[in-house]
Amino acid sequence: MIRPVLLALFALLAVTPAANAHRIKTKTLQIDHPWTGDMAEAKPPFDIVVQMVIRNTGKAADVLTGASSPHAERIELVHAATGSQKAVEIKAGARVELSTKSVYLRVFGFNKLIDTYDYFPMTLNFKRAGAVKIEVMVEDVAIDLPKLIN
């Protein structure tokens, strides 16, 4: 009886997006599944958006002040409604979703085609936690690049 149940469980895990999820942990931060869309049609250099969930597991608020990547000309925090912004605060115990529906990372001048399901390096800069190295996954979904508000 046990075996069919286990097989069914594994089959379920295989199709769950969470199977792709990766997590980066520091003493005070937990960063879940930083990802970007498929690059198949792009010709470098191009712009991409990066989305993720950041949890502050520490006892003090922290602030994401920016990011960089060896493959990017520059990276900005952009709010879908108000445009470029300097920082994102993550209160102690809070969970902030960086997404194209609110604030996300806009990567300008990305200079390398990364295969779907592969990763590329990025560094997030926090006021308290400092520089945090992450790997951004390229998902097999297309993201429409949000229009920039200036």
Ligand SMILES: [Cu+2]
């Ligand atoms: Cu992931």
